[in-house]
Amino acid sequence: MKDKIVLGLVILLSLITISPIILIIGELIMKGYRQISLDFLIQNTPDTYSAMTAIANGERIPGGIANGIIGSLIMVAMAAIIAIPLGVITGVYLYENPGKRMANFTRNISDILQGVPSIVLGLISYLWVVKHITNGYSALAGSASLAIMMLPMIVRSTEETLKMIPDSLKEAALALGTPYHKVIFRVLIPTGFSGMLTGILLGISRVLGETAPLMLTALGSSMINTNITKPTSAMPLLIWEFYNDPNMIDLIWSSSLMLMIMVLLLNIISKQIAGKRR
Amino acid sequence: MTDTIADIKNPALSIDNLSIWYDKNKAVKNVSVEIKKNTVTAIMGPSGCGKSTLLRALNRMHELYDNITTEGKVLIHDDNIYDMSTIKLRREMGMVFQRPNPFPTMSIYENVIAGYKLNGIRLKKKEKDEIVERSLRDVALWDEVKDSLHKKGTFLSGGQQQRLCIARALAFGPEIILMDEPTSALDPIATSKIEDLLVKLKESYTIILVTHNMTQAARISDYSLFMYLGELVEYGKTKNMFTNPKDPRTEQYLTGKFG
């Protein structure tokens, strides 16, 4: 009897925990599915006039979010290219010098960075990149702010993953006369690879949905843009723009759904990789 | 203290007044000893007496850690190991650890030739195949794994993994093999396989074996060192030490009074 009450409580509590995500996805599917089609993935955002016409005629709003998808992919990829090597090297450094002052200092700074509001990172990237490097809003500036966001996550996951590798493996490599840098790059990093990849994928899925820093840096664009020194769209930016345009407001559901699917996929992949290690 | 052993000429290794500290704690105290070629020499003693610390000094493993200081000399072929490159030293001195530690990202095949791979030594495919087969045959693992050479080494049983680790040490062509309680994580059958192996391997290698299992020392070693609280208490032929220990502390240990 008592067991049953406990079991019931556990089920109830887990339902409460998972219900928001189910409700969100359900809501997005219900409201967004009508807009989703191949066109939605390969066309640029419509202008407000054609959206208005379509609504007046009771038709599906034409166009799609290709400019946002491509922009997000470009900016997140560039952010990853900047943040991964830096973050991995810093993580290796922290792992190698546990008690050192410089390492503790770096670790603290990295933790603080993790807590900096993303809008502030956007501002900083605005001051550094928009004003001085690209002389205008740009994908590069957006990537810079996303890279700073990813950096502490990668540093952490690298250090934590390396710490979990037993010393005996490092010693096995050293006992074979392996030079120290090769022990790190040929043994420790490959051994910890899936752990580090999990951290990286989670970092990517975090920044994929970031809107605030991109408003101050990438700005947005109604066309696909592959010039990284020019304003560029992104999925979360589009959602914000749709929200602000009464004619396009129906598009926020379908674009949010797409964003959600991408983030969920990344999460599932990283869970799979993490699960394989055990 | 130690009775000098008259018949060790041209030793594989001489340890000369070696002391090792962890911070201020002296864990190995002025040990001098000569290890005879092509023997199994056991380092015995109760837990915490400094066996591993002594062994790990021989391939300079301690240099990995900042809090450890070493004083004294260790000679191989009249060269002080502390004046050699660690790469050359560790090539001449293979090490096998307490727990099997094959590289989890590498296949059985790659594990065996890991010493070459990790040092960037290029070999022809044929040379690699030969080294892998010879080393795995040496540890009597070839027949068990020859059809799964390209599977991960971590899928093997504990005893097989440990033999793989011995093969990895042999493949690099050392003269001396250092072993730190290599069977303590294994079941009796795997243990006896490894013990048989060591007796065979001493024909071509010099083996220094740390063990806290004195029956193991009695079974397979030719010479024994008995350590207590960081000191080398007694060193001699295993047979003599077990039948006629010279130091009362050795006798107490061998009769199970401590440890």
Ligand SMILES: Nc1ncnc2c1ncn2[C@@H]1O[C@H](COP(=O)(O)OP(=O)(O)O)[C@@H](O)[C@H]1O
């Ligand atoms: N990493 C270490 N840091 C500090 N002290 C250590 C460390 N390893 C061993 N010691 C100390 O050194 C002494 C000898 O240890 P060890 O060589 O491991 O003994 P054994 O292998 O004979 O069991 C012990 O007193 C132990 O507490």
Ligand SMILES: [Mg+2]
């Ligand atoms: Mg030990």
